[in-house]
Amino acid sequence: MSSHKLCMIPGPIEFHEDVLQAMATPATSHVSPTFIPALGESIELLRQILFTSGQPFIIAGSGTLGWDMTACNLIEAGENVLVCNSGYFGDRFGECLETYGANVTHVRVPIGDAPQLEAVSAALQGKKFKAITITHVDTSTGVLADIKSIAEIVRKESPETLIVVDGVCSVGSEEIRMDAWGIDVVITASQKALGAPPGLCVLGVSERAIGIFKARKTPVANYYANWNRWLPIMNAYEARKPSYFATPAVQNVFALHVSLKQIVAQGVEKRFVLHKEASAKVKKVVHDLGLKLVPTGLDHAANGMSAVYYPEGVAGTDLLPKLAAHGIVAAGGLHTEIASKYFRIGHMGISVTEPQRGHIDATLNALKSSLAECGYKVPQ
Ligand SMILES: Cc1ncc(COP(=O)(O)O)c(C=O)c1O
Known part of the structure; x- marks a missing residue:
C-alpha cells in the first residue's frame, strides 16, 4: 500500500x-x-x-x-x-x-x-x-x-x-x-x-x-x-x-x-467535537489562503467536508492532479451549476479522530504546495 x-x-x-x-x-x-x-x-x-x-x-x-x-x-x-x-x-x-x-x-x-x-x-x-x-x-x-x-x-x-x-x-x-x-x-x-x-x-x-x-x-x-x-x-x-x-x-x-x-x-460526543475542530482548522487555512467556501456562511458549513471555489486563474484540471501528485485525492465539484468551479475535501473519520496520522496536515500542506505550483499567489 x-x-x-x-x-x-x-x-x-x-x-x-x-x-x-x-x-x-x-x-x-x-x-x-x-x-x-x-x-x-x-x-x-x-x-x-x-x-x-x-x-x-x-x-x-x-x-x-x-x-x-x-x-x-x-x-x-x-x-x-x-x-x-x-x-x-x-x-x-x-x-x-x-x-x-x-x-x-x-x-x-x-x-x-x-x-x-x-x-x-x-x-x-x-x-x-x-x-x-x-x-x-x-x-x-x-x-x-x-x-x-x-x-x-x-x-x-x-x-x-x-x-x-x-x-x-x-x-x-x-x-x-x-x-x-x-x-x-x-x-x-x-x-x-x-x-x-x-x-x-x-x-x-x-x-x-x-x-x-x-x-x-x-x-x-x-x-x-x-x-x-x-x-x-x-x-x-x-x-x-x-x-x-x-x-x-x-x-x-x-x-x-x-x-x-x-x-x-471513543465516544460519540467526543467525535462531534473533534470533527468541529478539524473543520475549523481546514476552513481557517482555506480562508488564510484567500480561497472562498461554497457555503455562504461558516454557521452552515459542514464539519465533515469543505467545498471550496478554485481561485481566479486556477482550474480543477490543474489543481487536482497536482494534489494527487502530493499523495492527496480530493474531489471535483458536483453541483451541476458550478461543477467546474470548485473542489471538495473530506475530513471525516480516522483522518480526524486520530490526528497523529497527520492526514489533515498532509492535505493542507499539499493544498498550499499545489496552489503555488499552479502559479497562485496568496493575497497579502
Ligand atoms: C447527501 C447524500 N445523499 C445520498 C447519497 C447517495 O449515497 P450513495 O452514493 O452511497 O448511494 C450521497 C452520496 O454521496 C450523499 O452524499
Whole structure:
C-alpha cells in the first residue's frame, strides 16, 4: 500500500487497519455464530450512535437504497412530500420519491445557502405533507442544514408529517439526536463518517414511522427494499438468531462492526467535537489562503467536508492532479451549476479522530504546495 494516496474526498474515506482487516476474512456463512453477533451488535451500536430507541436497518446497498427504502415503505402514491433542497442530493431524493408516485414540492435555496426556516414554515401552511426530507449535509455544496430547528418547526406546525434526514454525509461527523429532536428516519451509508468501505445502506427508523409503515393502505411497490421482509431479519439478528431473506454483505458488515465499535469506544460526543475542530482548522487555512467556501456562511458549513471555489486563474484540471501528485485525492465539484468551479475535501473519520496520522496536515500542506505550483499567489 506504499503508493496509496490518501482518499480525502467526502466519502469513501480512509479506513482504519482493523476495518480493512475485517474485509480480508475467510468466507463465512451469513447464518454462522461468527456473523450473527456482528450484525446483531452493529444494530445495537447504531442505536447509540443515532441516539434512538427506534429500528436500525443494515442492508447491502449504498445510501441511495435508503432513499428507495424511505420512499417505497413510508410514502403511498399521491401523497405529498416536502423536500428541503440545498443541492444535488435534494434533486435526486426528489426524483426517487416521484418514482414511487409522491407529489414532491421542493423548497430551494440559492447555492451555498442552508434551508430557510421561514420558507419551510410557509410551505407547511400550504398543504398537508406526509413527510419532509432534509439533506443534513449536501455533499455537493458542503452546506449543513439545521435539522434540529427544522424538526422543531415541523413538530409544531405539522406534527403528523414524518421527518426524514438524509444523513449520508453527516452520520458520524455531525450531531444528530434522533429521538430528542423528533426525527423519524435517518438515512446513511457505510462509506462516509461511519468509516467502513462502501456497500451498506444504514437506516434508523423511529417507532412512529414503523407504526405508520405498518398501517399503510397499499402494498409496497418494491421487492428487495420492502421493510416487511427486512424487519423480521433485523429482529432475528438482534436476538442472535439465524434468518434469511437476501444474503447480507458479510465482510462489509464485519468491517462496519469494527468501525462502529471504535466510534462508540471513543465516544460519540467526543467525535462531534473533534470533527468541529478539524473543520475549523481546514476552513481557517482555506480562508488564510484567500480561497472562498461554497457555503455562504461558516454557521452552515459542514464539519465533515469543505467545498471550496478554485481561485481566479486556477482550474480543477490543474489543481487536482497536482494534489494527487502530493499523495492527496480530493474531489471535483458536483453541483451541476458550478461543477467546474470548485473542489471538495473530506475530513471525516480516522483522518480526524486520530490526528497523529497527520492526514489533515498532509492535505493542507499539499493544498498550499499545489496552489503555488499552479502559479497562485496568496493575497497579502
Ligand atoms: C447527501 C447524500 N445523499 C445520498 C447519497 C447517495 O449515497 P450513495 O452514493 O452511497 O448511494 C450521497 C452520496 O454521496 C450523499 O452524499
